[in-house]
Amino acid sequence: MASGTLNKIMLIGHTGDDVKMTYFEGGGCIGRFPLATNEEYINKSTNEKVSNTEWHNIVVRNKAAEVCEKYLKKGDKVYIEGRIKTRKWQDDKGMDRYTTDVQCTEFTFLTPKDSVNTPTANSTEPQKTQASKAQNPPIEEDNDDLPF
Amino acid sequence: MASGTLNKIMLIGHTGDDVKMTYFEGGGCIGRFPLATNEEYINKSTNEKVSNTEWHNIVVRNKAAEVCEKYLKKGDKVYIEGRIKTRKWQDDKGMDRYTTDVQCTEFTFLTPKDSVNTPTANSTEPQKTQASKAQNPPIEEDNDDLPF
Amino acid sequence: MASGTLNKIMLIGHTGDDVKMTYFEGGGCIGRFPLATNEEYINKSTNEKVSNTEWHNIVVRNKAAEVCEKYLKKGDKVYIEGRIKTRKWQDDKGMDRYTTDVQCTEFTFLTPKDSVNTPTANSTEPQKTQASKAQNPPIEEDNDDLPF
Amino acid sequence: MASGTLNKIMLIGHTGDDVKMTYFEGGGCIGRFPLATNEEYINKSTNEKVSNTEWHNIVVRNKAAEVCEKYLKKGDKVYIEGRIKTRKWQDDKGMDRYTTDVQCTEFTFLTPKDSVNTPTANSTEPQKTQASKAQNPPIEEDNDDLPF
DNA sequence: TTTT
DNA sequence: TTTT
Numbered sequence A, B, C, D: 001m002a003s004g005t006l007n008k009i010m011l012i013g014h015t016g017d018d019v020k021m022t023y024f025e026g027g028g029c030i031g032r033f034p035l036a037t038n039e040e041y042i043n044k045s046t047n048e049k050v051s052n053t054e055w056h057n058i059v060v061r062n063k064a065a066e067v068c069e070k071y072l073k074k075g076d077k078v079y080i081e082g083r084i085k086t087r088k089w090q091d092d093k094g095m096d097r098y099t100t101d102v103q104c105t106e107f108t109f110l111t112p113k114d115s116v117n118t119p120t121a122n123s124t125e126p127q128k129t130q131a132s133k134a135q136n137p138p139i140e141e142d143n144d145d146l147p148f
Numbered sequence E, F: 001t002t003t004t
Helices: A062-071 B062-071 C062-071 D062-071
Strands: A006-015 A020-023 A029-043 A048-061 A077-090 A096-109 B006-015 B020-023 B029-043 B048-061 B077-090 B096-109 C006-015 C020-023 C029-043 C048-061 C077-090 C096-109 D006-015 D020-023 D029-043 D048-061 D077-090 D096-109
Touching: A006 D029, A020 A062, A029 A062, A029 D006, A048 A062, A048 A077, A048 D077, A062 A096, A077 D048, A096 D096, B006 B048, B006 C029, B020 B062, B029 B062, B029 C006, B048 B062, B048 B077, B048 C077, B062 B096, B077 C048, B096 C096, C020 C062, C029 C062, C048 C062, C048 C077, C062 C096, D020 D062, D029 D062, D048 D062, D048 D077, D062 D096
Parallel strands: A048 A096, B048 B096, C048 C096, D048 D096
Antiparallel strands: A006 A029, A006 A077, A006 D006, A020 A029, A029 A048, A077 A096, B006 B029, B006 B077, B006 C006, B020 B029, B029 B048, B077 B096, C006 C029, C006 C077, C020 C029, C029 C048, C077 C096, D006 D029, D006 D077, D020 D029, D029 D048, D077 D096
């Protein structure tokens, strides 16, 4: 019997651009956007402050992608949960190249919106990014009628 | 508009007992079991080693509960992901009491099984604990046919 | 040889009160504050929207407690990482009671401050809550001079 | 004032090789090893089972690297916590290339060892990977003498 | 009540 | 290159 593995990444950062959508035949789509996380620390040897920005390639799918495209703007703060996936591609010289993406499985917007009511306005827990559930609240809760 | 919150707990520990099931009218069920996590450290003042065991009340629902009941045995190591929920109850004197549970949303067995093939045998990623998905692999992957 | 366990909780929520400090002989201190996380979902049986607020008892120690007391105000949004600890106490009738705390190990403020420069202003990664490091940036980075 | 970001990855997987050490002048060192996580799911379009293995480049520092080198063997299961860092390098044609590493901040061994007593034998919580603390238990606990 |  |  298989025993399990875990591949989970949790990010809080600011988007570096709007969501770029790609639509596929059959109705699927993905959205991509860069997310920046920062760290600052003192280099103990030189006593200098060091600032690093790490850029993450976020990939969201289907309904979740559409929600992100609609409500997530460049510079917004967002919580992203997902898994790491490194994909191989060929550059223009036919060389193998690798890029590491974050395949988003949950997200929640952290930038306060004072705008009108939105689909996400009613959700205060991270949204699952399943095909047909992206705009819905967590689904563990709503699929039964247990008395607790 | 609401901006989001997060309530996530991630545990690796050993079960202190088998899963106790409760079945409800309408077909729902929950399973409960205790999970132990440990910490050891040196008390710097006394230079003594201190061992602490923390017991967590794990609650699993529906199909996931049935999978756990079937394959998770007392003493097994397991990864549990979920959210914290504190519930109020009355003791036999009518006093309000509170108990904090971990409502399990994902799990993966970490004790190697050399037994016969099981429903979980084919899943090496944490299992989502939704009503109808408990025995299936992560559902983000299988609900589209995107070319990546 | 021991194999490990994990006891980790990650929360994003709003503080329900200012930080209450307790000082101990010897110079130690702790801060306590309540943190609210929310979930909303549709009850599929009744089709009603359900809103739940979960309150977490956050416990921070020493320097980290002092930073929180100084900069974290009621209503602020904050990321808290820690471990679960359930403690036993006696009520006024001598009955055993249990309360579950979140012992904070890292935190990062999520409410934008437009105020003057603060100790936390220079840290954009979660702060470790060790006794002597609370106001410092992550310490993994600054304790060596490795060329990367 | 800066508000915070989070860059956290949590993995459970199997090592694909022993730890490769690099030592630096001044006494620092790093260890590197590959970690595999797996996912399996049913492609709903083709009804075929799909198996994917994801390889992560784990980087551990200093004392933690030495502990891993000593006790972590090819094929072992391990929990790794860290942050994502993508670094740039030049290939032999001078082209910019990028590789994404997991800078390990905590780890705990999940493969039971029946061997002799080890430095890690007394720790059942994830080990922090700071320069001088790698072999020690979590340090939040041992740096004060608070009465709880 | 687990595990090492 | 792991594991089931």
